[in-house]
Amino acid sequence: MLENGKIAKVNDAELQQEIALEEFLERVKHTGLSLRDMHIILDALPIPISWAAIPAGKIQFMNRAFKETFGYDESHFETMDAWIEQSYPKMEQQLLAREYWHRLRRADSTGISKVEPLELDVVSADGGIVTVNQRGILLHDIGVGIATFEDVSERKRVEETLRRVAFEDPLTSLGNRRRLSAKWNSIATSYENDVRPMIALILIDLDEFKPINDLLGHDAGDEALFLIANRLRACVRSDDAVFRLGGDEFAILVENMGSPYQAEQVCRRVERALKQPIQIGGTRTVLGASVGVSLYPDDATGLAQLMKHADEALYRIKRASKGGWAWFSPPEATRYPKSSPQRNVHDRERPRNNRPNKSSWQHR
Secondary structure: OOOOOOEOOOOHHHHHHHHHHHHHHHHHHHHOOOHHHHHHHHHHOOOOEEEEEOOOOEEEEEOHHHHHHHOOOOOOOOEHHHHHHHHOOOHHHHHHHHHHHHHHOOOOOOOEEEEEEEEEEEEOOOOOEEEEEEEEEEEHHHOEEEEEEEEOHHHHHHHHHHHHHHHEOOOOOOEOHHHHHHHHHHHHHOOOOOOOOOEEEEEEEEOOOHHHHHHHOHHHHHHHHHHHHHHHHOOOOOOOEEEEEEOOEEEEEEOOOOOOHHHHHHHHHHHHHHHOOEEEOOEEEOOOEEEEEEEEOOOOOOHHHHHHHHHHHHHHHHHHOOOEEEEOOOOOOOOOOOOOOOOOOOOOOOOOOOOOOHHHHEEO
């Protein structure tokens, strides 16, 4: 199913709605039901249903299930447009619903038209949000439009819970390793083959985390990880993503870079943030971190290789002395001049030749 008002995939409940509507249409066509009879039948159905005159869109009837589900009656909304504007909180869903209904309710239409199922959020009278699959039919010959609303809120809550279990670290609410992989796959498939955006993968390993667990206990360790996760969130832009890979290991994807030195800025912010003391219980301590960075597509074109290279850079820092950050391979000064508009005023100068040395790899 596609979210945010996209066409919804048909499930068993929707199929039952469709069968009920088909049976209702057959009775309308073959028995010549009066409007009063139609109201009686629709009011008895357990599915929330509203009824409007077309093409004007004036709402004339809401059944018992509709009133119980949303808390509204016919007096709340004069027209379909008013219902859409006031009850659908997401603008993209308003636009899509209007497009569907307006296209189908043209005055010159005849016969019967069906509205494709849409997944929508509806603000109920008590201010709560009800997620529904909306379906509809238009009986052009008698000037009637009927909409049905299947409440899928509980199903959506279950889906969201399962998604969080699968893709979210329960302690920090950061994405997990599986989420990083999914994010990378999404990025990789969103660009044409000949377009390769510049992306940095930053791996972070806390330097002094083990003593917290050993001396203060695992609850203190969990508190430290939670605090560190919030600090890392504050180090990145809205386009970037932070992940907890497990234990005291974190990762950051820096996307949409105009220059690799934007990744350096993130590394410096991370370095400064993790050098600040944290308070755990009555203990004040500094964790610090070792950080490795690899660059797509310069260093590798796949996530596994990027992670391997960033990990190599990280452990090069750890072997030298704890703390600081390092590129797997420093960006070439000739390709990415420091005088570019993206340069940060705090960037350090790099050697002007293309031979990377220890000082250009490691920053402490």
